Structure formats: C-alpha cells, structure tokens
Amino acid sequence: MSHTHQTALVWFRRDLRLADNPALTHALSEARNVIPVFIHAPDEEAPWSPGAASLWWLHHSLASLSRDITGLGGRLILRQGASLACLQQLISETSATLVCWNRVYEPSCIVRDTNIKRVLKDQAIECSSHNAALLFEPWQVRTQQDKPFRVFTPFWKHCQTRLAEQPLPLAAPNLLPGVNKSLTSADLSSLHLLPRIKWDSGMQAHWQTGEAGAHARLQQFINDSASHYATERDRPDKTGTSCMGPYLHFGEISPRQIITALHEQQTPAESYLRELGWREFSHHLLYHFPHTTNAPLDIRFEKFPWDKNAAALQAWQRGQTGIPLVDAGMRELWHTGWMHNRVRMVVASFLTKNLRIHWLEGARWFWDTLVDADLANNTQGWQWTAGCGADAAPFFRIFNPTLQAERFDPEFNYIRRWVPEIARLPNKWITKPWEAPDIELSKAGIKLGRDYPSAIVDLGASREAALDAYKEIK
DNA sequence: TGAAATGTTGGGGCG
C-alpha cells in the first residue's frame, strides 16, 4: 500500500476503542507509522471538567486501551498538559505530518479543536476529524423549515427513516505499527485519575471497563434483557437496562455497533433504540444550543423562584431525605457511580420540584458522581425533568416517590437493598415510613429521626408549593 | 417517560 504520510498521530479522546474507529482507520490507510496518543487536559473542558467518578472510569479504560494497543504491537503514548502544546511537541518529536481524531460535540471541545486545527494547518500539518460518536452529524438533521428539531418524536422518526445510511462498523486493525522506543509516555498513575480517598471499591465490583467490557455487557444485555426491555427497563430492582451509558460516553463502543449487533442477532429492540434516539437528540440539542449547559432552553425559567437550601441539598446528595425511594437512588449512585434511569427521574423531580432546588445543583452532583456523566445527556436530562428543556416534561408533572416505588419496585427489594435500616418495615409502610403507626415503627426497631430521617418535606404540601411557584412564570 | 381532583357509570345493598 502506498502511504501519503510517513507518520500520523491518532489523538484519542472519547473514542477509547480500536474497532469502528474512523480516525484510527483513516490514519492507518494514510500513514506508515501510526502513533496513538491520549492527552490528559481536564481544564480544557471547564466548567464541566470530568468529575471524580468519570476520572475513575477513564483511568481503567485507558489501562485497558493501552493493553489492547500493546497486544497489536503498538504503544499508547500518554501525555499531560495543553492539548495543542502536547500535539506540537509530539509532532516535533516524531515528524508526524497528519493528526487524526474523532469529534467531541461539546461546546468547549469544539472551540479547542477548531483552534488546534487552524494552528496545525498553518504549520502545514494535515488534520482529519471524524464522527465516531453519533448516528448523524448534528448539522445534517434538520426540519423541513431547515431548523434543528426541538421535539423528540419527529426528530427520531426522521432519524429512523435515514438509519439505512449508516455504514457498517469498521473492523479493528489486526496489527498496529510499533512506536519508536525513544518516544516517552507518562505513567498512567501520574495522571492521578484515581480518587485519593478509597471510595471506589463498590464501583470496582460493578463494572468491567474498556472496549472488551463494553461488548461483554452488550452481549449480556442482548442475551438476557433486550427482548423484554420495554417492561423490565423500568424496574430498578432488576438488571433490565443496557448499562451502555459509560461505554458510550468514552466511546468504548459506538451506537452503530450496538444497533448492528442487535440487528445481526435479530433482537427486537424498538424501545431500546428509542433510548439511543434520546441520546442522539441530546447531543444534537447541545450542539445547536450550547448555552443550555448552564441556562434554561425555555427562557421563562430564567426567573423561576428556585430555593437555595443547602441543608436540603446535602440531605438529597447523601441519601438522607427520609423518602425511601429517593434515598435508595442517591445511595446507589454514591456506591456504584450509577443510578437506574427510572429512579434518576424520581430523584430529579424531587430535587427540582418538591425541594425546588435549581436543576444545575442536581446536574453538578450527577456530574461528579456518575460514571456515565455525559454533558449532553446530563444537561438535557435535567432540563427535561425541570421542565425547561426541549420537549420537556411539563413543570406540573411531579413524581410521587411513594407511588413510583409501589409501581416500579413492587417487591420493595430495591428500597430494602439500599435503605437497609428500614428493611424490617412491612410493605405497606416501607415506601412512606412517616405515615407508619408508632407500633409498626417500633416493631421494626425504628425511631424516625434516630435510625432513619423523618421526611425533610411533606410530599403533598411541597407539590402544591411547586405548582404555585410555576404559576409565577407561566 | 404523572398525580390528584373531578366526573361518570354501573352493580349491589337496602328500605
């Protein structure tokens, strides 16, 4: 094969995989030597630099990517510092004339990458960027009026009619060219991605990070859950969801690889594909409305009377609200870095509506604690719940954590698992201990306020207060 | 991808 370039850099970012990696494939077809690089520059993503759980995930995923690259004869070069300076340094060390990467569609990354492309081009370095994260480029999906979609259903219908355009996933290379031994790489440990305080044992037990882990988890989902996803996905006591979130965020698997696998194994997955559609929708929305990471898309909410209540926020964060389903979710999040989606909606509704605390407070907490924290999904998810986003749940849709628990945790196993101090309460009261007669509480060995918090708000009264607040802005 | 209030219907107990 004749190569246009002697040496290319492949700049890995949110595409920590070897299969279906267009930047890598392109580099291999264009250059004789291909040098895989990861640059740790968290400040460049400010104010949404990766949180603690995300960094934990990144650490293990980089370790895994590095092993996979070594297994094919190559070597992953780690660097730390400003991306542009590191790339320039690597270019001078390797005489590379081509830099390839897969796009990240977040506001701060777009600004950074656009600048890098301009500067490198001025230095006669060819840059080649690719789409590895989305089904469609955000600028290529538009309404008949040539505007971005703001409503999910027509957006997804439109996308589905065009799914056939999807190319098949690219194969992983079976050999990577060796990297000159003199080229230095930082130690993974020197990036300090792991938490200083050891809180990650629960996460270690829950997750198999990396590209192989992504495919193993996907296969498990296809075998066990995908076909009854429509009903089981709402059950936080079961493992009926795909858990693809963190893998998708770091690009350890691509949406089209998932769709292709479901298709090849003839798994009916209409309602799961719809969730991939929501991911796509969120990413397109963030691309078109980059200010929504910290401002409501619906401008009426700029003057919504949010409540500043540090004590209530802290109770929510720690899973000490006295509302069992809310506390169960918040504790699952803290312990595993993940929370079931149904419960995410419940705890988010509780924070923004019953406590009337600004959705950004919730978004920031999720950002720091979720291993699948993703700026587009997090922003759109929180705005959706708060009622200020695109195609949002109306503000007056307020989840009742008691009813949600009875409906979706019908055997109360989820609550009993994460809120063990009330596990001995009978089913009738376990979703609402504040209503339990004293005799039932003492039989279960519980004194509210001592063994488990009294509810920090009255669900009915706070609901009414939220509706009154909403009237002020509508 | 809600919940609560309000309205409607129809079966059954009862005088």
Add this chain to the structure above:
DNA sequence: ACGCCCCAACATTTC
C-alpha cells in the same frame, strides 16, 4: 319491582 344511596372502577380534566 323500584328508587335511592354508596362506592368501586374507570374516564376526563386540571395542575
């Protein structure tokens, strides 16, 4: 047999 009331079950409206 009949009207009346109660109330569950379901539907509609409102927030």
